[in-house]
Amino acid sequence: MIRMQLPWLVFTALFIFLTGILIVWIGYEIAHRRRVAERHRHWIRCRVCSFHFQADPTDKLPACPQCGAQNEHIPAPLI
Numbered sequence: 001m002i003r004m005q006l007p008w009l010v011f012t013a014l015f016i017f018l019t020g021i022l023i024v025w026i027g028y029e030i031a032h033r034r035r036v037a038e039r040h041r042h043w044i045r046c047r048v049c050s051f052h053f054q055a056d057p058t059d060k061l062p063a064c065p066q067c068g069a070q071n072e073h074i075p076a077p078l079i
């Protein structure tokens with residue numbers, strides 16, 4: 001049997017509880033960022049007018065629907 005004083009017992013229980021919450025929080029945040037990145041993988045930001053649009057991944061130089069400029073497949077940065 002482990003003998004502990006009450007303040008250390010409370011501290012240990014609180015530490016384990018908060019560590020569990022932190023681990024779940026970090027795991028959720030990583031999964032959320034992966035979902036958002038996957039959802040915006042085919043979105044492109046026009047280099048001329050900064051318009052965000054979804055492009056066909058097989059199209060080498062997709063044209064911007066706003067200004068007609070051709071853009072490379074560089075994913076738009078997540079805001």
Ligand SMILES: [Zn+2]
Pocket residue numbers: 046047048049050051064065066067068069
């Ligand atoms: Zn444009």
